[in-house]
Amino acid sequence: NAGVTQTPKFQVLKTGQSMTLQCAQDMNHEYMSWYRQDPGMGLRLIHYSVGAGITDQGEVPNGYNVSRSTTEDFPLRLLSAAPSQTSVYFCASSVSSYEQYFGPGTRLTVT
């Protein structure tokens, strides 16, 4: 099992550009979530999904979109990148909302 995979590992964007961060899991988990991690602020929830076709907002959803068309994939879209979105992004999956398995992260810089 590959677990949770994320691509790309690093990305540099210019302000206003859009991009999609990919996340996939092969554990057949219903729950998937996206977090951003900034220094001193732990992990903040952006969006989450409790199953295919179902998504909901977390603590910091503005500027991000998600969709969940399959159990395996949960992409995160940045619509118009801003410097404030410079961060490390983690995707996670779990059987329930507890005991999450995390991917290796995507380090995003917006200039």
Added chain:
Amino acid sequence: TQLLEQSPQFLSIQEGENLTVYCNSSSVFSSLQWYRQEPGEGPVLLVTVVTGGEVKKLKRLTFQFGDARKDSSLHITAAQPGDTGLYLCAGGKLIFGQGTELSVKP
């Protein structure tokens, strides 16, 4: 809104010392999780505590869930440089504390 507050935020100790990290909230949680994160990697689950007053041990790490299920602690005995990392508590609806950055110097 459920919040989790961790203390201390930073901890730098010498190898062999003991330490305790705290995770506190004013809300009741049905369970709390502890994760450890190394630089450049995603967090890895260490333990889940479910029952008020529960104590779980993982080698030199001891985790406790408060009787009222509002707080938890992580105690490390005889810390080693390999324990260095960011320790995060989590609970509720995918909520994380801000983390405790531990550095253990040889």
